[in-house]
Amino acid sequence: MSDIDDEVRGELTRLRESIDNIDAAVVHMLAERFKCTQQVGRLKAQHQLPPADPAREARQITRLRQLAESAHLDPAFAEKLLNFIIAEVIRHHETIASEVTDPSTPAG
Numbered sequence: 001m002s003d004i005d006d007e008v009r010g011e012l013t014r015l016r017e018s019i020d021n022i023d024a025a026v027v028h029m030l031a032e033r034f035k036c037t038q039q040v041g042r043l044k045a046q047h048q049l050p051p052a053d054p055a056r057e058a059r060q061i062t063r064l065r066q067l068a069e070s071a072h073l074d075p076a077f078a079e080k081l082l083n084f085i086i087a088e089v090i091r092h093h094e095t096i097a098s099e100v101t102d103p104s105t106p107a108g
């Protein structure tokens with residue numbers, strides 16, 4: 001392999017190491033976020049609050065789009081990502097609510 005190839009390979013490896021670190025941070029941050037939302041889900045179920053709160057979501061989307069813009073990230077992508085995460089959270093909330101309503105059918 002030539003010197004140039006070695007340089008390119010070294011640069012690629014360095015960048016991939018950073019990508020792997022960032023991916024690990026994303027997974028850890030998401031895990032922490034889901035720990036919080038599971039608590040929110042239990043609170044909502046115990047107090048008969050609906051799983052989804054569209055007004056809160058609208059505020060989150062506005063804020064996240066602004067943050068994305070200032071970080072030079074596509075705001076449409078940021079919105080899609082948040083909606084994807086929130087859809088999963090709402091699914092968890094619904095599962096928790098059904099367990100509280102009917103404790104004989106724990107979710108799988």
Ligand SMILES: O=C(O)C(=O)C[C@]1(C(=O)O)C=C[C@@H](O)C=C1
Pocket residue numbers: 037040041051052053054056057060085086089090093
């Ligand atoms: O804040 C809430 O009420 C939540 O249930 C959390 C959360 C979120 O994941 O950020 C999820 C569902 C709601 O529609 C709004 C926000």
